[in-house]
Amino acid sequence: MLGHRHFEIRRLQAPDVHAVLTIISECHRACGWEELVEPSTRNLFEAFRNRRSAFFVATIDGEVVGGAGIARLPDANGSVCELQRMYLRPQSRGRGIGHALLQRCADTARQLRYERCYAEASSEMSAAIAFYERHGFERLTASLSAATLIQNKCCFLWTL
DSSP: OOTTOOEEEEEOOGGGHHHHHHHHHHHHHHTTOOSOOOHHHHTHHHHTOSTTOEEEEEEETTEEEEEEEEEEOTTSOSSEEEEEEEEEOGGGTTSSHHHHHHHHHHHHHHHTTOOEEEEEEETTOHHHHHHHHHTTOEEESSOSOTTOOOSSEEEEEEEO
């Protein structure tokens, strides 16, 4: 339990990758999904070293409890980023950590001159869908990304 312990949001470092991949795998298994499939997920540190991308982790007492990143949406005109791999350990949810991660991603996206942020969530991820809607993401009727791998997905767009 977190109690009154403080969390920190900081940029991903190479030693954090294993913890982030474990969190993502645990969340996927909770949804009944297979293990990680995207190469950019397996190579998380390298994938977010591009000029217009960033990945952040949330830590409590030095332990990684979640993460989220932004990267240019390839099929867009350069003004849209995608919120990617936003996952938190279940016991870390409902404490403002997800909000802080999203805010850090949004602030960085604005600094990188993105105007909108795209996100996808599987329809099974009701907590994620509610989180996006609470934070002003508008639900779309179709994906903006031709490269999407999520089946039964909900797509969202947020003006920064």
